[in-house]
Amino acid sequence: MTDAGRPERRARARYPFSAVVGMDDLKLALLINAVSPGVGGVLVRGEKGTAKSTIVRALAGLLPPVAVAAGCRFSCDPADPDPACPDGPHAAADARARAARLVELPVGASEDRLTGSLDIERALTEGVRAFEPGLLAAAHRGVLYVDEVNLLHDHLVDLLLDAAAMGESYVEREGVSVRHAARFLLVGTMNPEEGELRPQLLDRFGLTVEVAATRDPAERAEVVRRRLRFEDDPDGFAAAFAAAEADLAGRIAAARGRLPGVELTDAALRQITAVCASFEVDGLRADLVTARAAIALAAWHGRDAVTADDVRTAARLALPHRRRRDPFDAPGLDRRKLDEVLEEHGDDPEPPPDGPGPPDDGPGGPDGGGGGLPDGPDQDASVPPPATPPQAEQSEPPVESGGPGRSGESEPAPADAAYKPRLFTVPGLGEGAPGRRSKARSPYGRVSGARPGARGLHLTATLRAAAPHQRARGRSGSGLVVHPEDLREAVRDGREGNLVLFVVDASGSMAARKRMRAVKGAVLSLLLDAYQRRDKVGLITFRGKDAHLALPPTSSVEAGARRLDALPTGGRTPLAAGLMRAAEVLRVERLRDPARRPLLVVVTDGRATHGPDPARAAGLLAGVASVVVDCESGPVRLGLAAALGARLGAEVVRLDRLAADSLAGVVRDARGGARNVA
Structure with missing residues (x-):
């Protein structure tokens, strides 16, 4: 079930998706999104060493190629180019195909790295205003992956929320005004022991999966065996699973082709809305995500219409993280209640199956398996009953002896x-980790000044420092002669944790x-x-x-x-x-x-x-x-x-x-x- 460690980053070949042992729910959630990116991505919660990053990175190798306009840094679709693309206009015949991208967003990335900014080099050397795209542009029509997403700084979370809500990124800074499309499949992994995710970002993930290391010695042995084989011969190991990988990629492409023809019947839609209402999720995003996931499941299994089993599996993946009322609640779903609601609002008189889903819920290949949430005791992450607010102690005697x-x-x-x-x-001014409490010097707060340095370049202060020396430096033409000692970095007042x-x-x-x-x-x-x-x-x-x-x-x-x-x-x-x-x-x-x-x-x-x-x-x-x-x-x-x-x-x-x-x-x-x- 696990592929502990992450040496695949240094390997010549990516660890194959189909070679990961177990992880059936996570495989299915990722494949649902590969079939229908509109589902909204996957949040993977689990303890360290459970192959979360391994399997997410392996997904990129299964995605169909993307047709892009030639020379477009924003990956415009040549069949439907963005009329406002900064690199446009694009001719319909001017197209090429490339592999789908998996772009990784480091938790310590700067705002400029995520959204893009003024091309400083060209501005200083050529005297022109040019936009340098960021990671949101690179991830358009691909996958944006955030490892340890719960540790992502708040200023980046806010930008991700805006892009995910609008499907566009707006950049207004340093004299540059740019808008470009930014629609991507958002995948995040996290260890809950290191802190929880902001509710606003949590709700943006379409599906969520809890992963844990298997306790089966035979399965653990197979994990170790495969990992050692991969480390010894990455290319040979990948070749051994090439046929299974090709089969999965073909199934994804075929399911994408079937997706527009899948019917969401009135009965299935009634079940979806009844389930979401019964579990009292906020808003209607849960209904939309569950419907899209159920349609994608039907397409994955080659069906022309959504069934009750599709709705059941989709709800188990789409609703647990939306039932939380505060961070003290653990994600969970009462499976018995789910089956009762589906039976009450469905047309099928037969009782629901006891297991997590039909045998073919998994992705196939050498390690495919069922696609529901893991078996275990029913849990209902409900709100604790209200209690009387704390009052001052008056007269209750202490228990010191006896x-x-x-x-x-x-x-x-x-x-x-x-x-x-x-x-x-x-009190005072700190320099701790970015947060929302005490005053601090922070790389992400309000600009309050400038000082010598090159981190978080303060353009105006840099130009002001270089300007008096242009004649002495023999400036000619429109370019500005800038020396290292001219560089100024922004001094920002923010908040720390x-x-x-x-x-x-x-x-x-x-x-x-x-x-x-x-x-x-x-x-x-x-x-x-x-x-x-x-x-x-x-x-x-x-x-x-x-x-x-x-x-x-x-x-x-x-x-x-x-x-x-x-x-x-x-x-x-x-x-x-x-x-x-x-x-x-x-x-x-x-x-x-x-x-x-x-x-x-x-x-x-x-x-x-x-x-x-x-x-x-x-x-x-x-x-x-x-x-x-x-x-x-x-x-x-x-x-x-x-x-x-x-x-x-x-x-x-x-x-x-x-x-x-x-x-x-x-x-x-x-x-x-x-x-x-x-």
């Missing part, structure tokens, strides 16, 4: 409902369920906010005799929600251990990502009933922007959390003075310079 507190822990308390928190920022590290007291004194519900609800809210603002979030808990890193710094809100939900409480309070663990986590993270600035949030009542004095541990965190949330309650207050806050140089906020939007809002106010309300 009962569950003495034995070590109590049952994990559920979290209050997540809510939209207010924005908080780390931060590391928000929670240190949460889970000891017996914090075991009051209302208190822990409020704390958990606040952390969940910040997890969701971090997902939207491209932050990393970590969670340390301390109880009993030690501190535990419950959530290593991550951008995965799903992982964070799972860890927080299972957080137990009870036992003694090793506050110093929690602080020392925080210092160690921050030290490691500085080595991994020195530019990402942290924000420490300590949630405690300040008690320390086990371990050394917290004062020395607090000294390890000097200089870290911090907030202490004081959870001490009752008529008599010892002020221990406030004393801890003074040692940390932190803002101190009392829990019983938090409003309905609770912890997240107070943290934001504290980082913005609010008064100490302790």
Whole structure:
């Protein structure tokens, strides 16, 4: 099922599509899009080392050749050229054929690289304004592939959304105004452990497939065997699968020819719309994608009309990622409910098959297989029931000794409902990874000046620096004489993502369920906010005799929600251990990502009933922007959390003075310079 590693990038031959073991759902999803690019592409979600990139790159070798206008950098169709093409007009007879392109978009690409920009070299040497096309132009009528698409910077995501919505790319910059067609098959791969995808971009993918490594030893052995054979002799290995590859390419071409003649009957359309309505997907894009995928499936199988099996398979691929209501929901589809809806609204009285689809759902060839979602327990990614917003703790007694507190822990308390928190920022100006939170110097923000350099060229500043020296440099003609010392790069003010590290007291004194519900609800809210603002979030808990890193710094809100939900409480309070663990986590993270600035949030009542004095541990965190949330309650207050806050140089906020939007809002106010309300 997997082809671990990616040495195919260096190989002389591409790993054959038909040589990938298993991966039936992914093969089928890609073939559906190859037959009908209007389906809208594929998002491949899965753990590392599952051949996601291998099989996507192999697809390019199966796509039919593309007829393009000769000399057109924008791949215009000579039979229907774009009248606004920058390289036009094109003569109908002026055509040539070329292989379909698979264009890769690196996650660190610049905006100019994606959309194109002014040809700087010609502008400076010839004095003319000329447009240099970008990756969107190269991908027109082909495949645009984004590996690790969930890590793509927001400014590139916005451009992709615009191009995918309009089928065109507009470039307005540096005196250049260009519009060109940009219709492409968008394929993305991602590892959910590294963070989720923005909902707007997620919805642009027509189909989604979850992949995982097989646990069958025989299948794993075949994966390794084929990979080793390919590495030893790439050309010979590809030749062994040439017949299967040619068969698949022929089937794709034949299915494309049948596609216009496939009938979407009223009964099939009724099933599609009933399924989408029953699963409460947003908008009508799901209905259109499911219909197009079902038509493509019928054409792939050589049928003249869409069947209920086509609708079932299309829905299983098109709907799971559209059922998510927030990033805490895992993609999924209740298969039993799907079959019930299809049976209720279909004309076929026979019950649906038990398996994922008919035996011929796969692509054929040596490893073809069924085409539904993997078998497994039914799952319904529904919205968690609403809960009361977190309120300040009033009078629930702590569990410090006796009962569950003495034995070590109590049952994990559920979290209050997540809510939209207010924005908080780390003070100062950072240079961390692009995000949406704190102010930073960024290559993607608003231009605020220029400085010597050649990255992100600032054209006006470069010309201004070169202009006084033209006579001394012997300029003749219209070209401008530019030396390396004239180059200026843009200085941009943008936003960065931060590391928000929670240190949460889970000891017996914090075991009051209302208190822990409020704390958990606040952390969940910040997890969701971090997902939207491209932050990393970590969670340390301390109880009993030690501190535990419950959530290593991550951008995965799903992982964070799972860890927080299972957080137990009870036992003694090793506050110093929690602080020392925080210092160690921050030290490691500085080595991994020195530019990402942290924000420490300590949630405690300040008690320390086990371990050394917290004062020395607090000294390890000097200089870290911090907030202490004081959870001490009752008529008599010892002020221990406030004393801890003074040692940390932190803002101190009392829990019983938090409003309905609770912890997240107070943290934001504290980082913005609010008064100490302790």
